[in-house]
Amino acid sequence: MESIKDRYAIVGIGQSPVTLRSGRSELSLALEAVTAAIEDAGLHTKDIDGIMGDHPIRVDAMAIAGALGLRRVGFFIEPEFAGGGVPGGIMHALAGIAAGRAEHVVCYKSLNGASKVTVPGMAFDLAPHENGFTRPFGLLDPAAYAGLAARRHMHEYGTTSRHFGAIAVTCRRHANRNSHAIMHDRPLTLEDHQQSELLADPLRILDRCVDVDGAAACIVTTAERARDLRQRPVYIMAAGQALSPCLARGTKDPTLPENETSLLSRQLFSMAGLTPSDIDVLQICDDFTCYVLMALEDLGFCRKGEGGGFVEGGHLDWPDGKIPLNTSGGNLSEGNLEGFNHIVEGVRQLRGAAQAQVGGAETVLVCGATGTATSGLILRR
């Protein structure tokens, strides 16, 4: 199999505003992001011949094709995983192009995550039988899984709630550079984090993402085609998905040397021919602070068990840190678009167009939510 490295590019991005009450349909939000991405790429709507859609319970590919009057769609996919799956969806879009089924694939996610509660418990309702081993015991929300994994990590490695809080504070600081972030102009200190309500002990409310209404989109095409379009292309050096059987109806065991995220890391870095020290900006889907800390270990940015000390060291802070994290605020503070916001911000960084711009950024690692089936991308300019 030929490597996909550098053969495809992201050529357009678009986003709707993020709000707590859009008063609009998810289709309307999706169309705002999608048409903005098409315009940004310098394409015409009729050029779109592939769709990487949202979760099928929200805005499916048929809704977008119908609303835009697309007549040439030869490829579409609607991945079911939420926060873990967005970078993997981009990988599927590349597969559709590689198979000769499409040339310009629009990818999007749209959710009224604040005003219409479809996310918490959603995945739990889709597999009701297995859930007999969790739901009757009150394990009804991803926060409970995250709390169990966080507690075990603390026990094994001496990680503390303040370490988790450091990630929340970093993301909030970056959101305060992003005028579109839902938590813009709302500074957060570590003490604020420590005083916030408990959610799933040891996790606090501020360890969880902020649900919002909003949509984001991007356009992918071949590297060759990308060179003719309006924007400087952002090349995809590596794309992958990974899952781990240990996640089936159990908690992520943060002590295992091998898991979905370490597998993803090996795949991505080997495909790109890079190592973690080559990455300039990190975009890790941050549904919960604790999973970001564990992902930093599993992706190889620090050693297993050393995530706590690492996040305290300022490495993740814009502008002076070695590898700034979630520079638009992430799900924790920009607003939870299930990790699609991380891709859009990664592209902005590589165009030199971010509000918290990392000087000379050449590479970005995008990682989907971990603690579930995950996926990732390495992008370059």
Place this chain on the structure above:
Amino acid sequence: MAYLEGLPPPEPHSDYNPFWEGCRRHELLIQRCRDCGWYRHYPRPLCPKCHSWKEQWARVSGKGSVWSWTVIAYPLHPAVADKVPYNIVEVELIEQAGLRLISNLIDCRNEDIFIGMPVEVTFEAMSEGITLPRFRRAV
């Protein structure tokens, strides 16, 4: 009243029914490979280690320890709006490293739970005719 009365009960399912039937008889039955002896939970049709389809439902001791725990303090899900705070424990059974199940610790204050706490199974009948395995601190 049983712990967390009123949450959605397990639904009948051919892969899982022996587990719940065991609970009704106050027996903790864990699926075990007849060829390689590996325990697996939740139940699945074949052994993830050796891929044998030969299985038995082995009655285990019900003894184990708390592998991790949380206290749900904020009702993110409407079903637990009037039930917080409540605990969830992940118990590792003594029969096999990594053999863990999700449950609750009863007759124990949340602030007294710790990782490594020795526990043993007990059974609680729920209003839907379902019996759930829960755990108590072992003496």
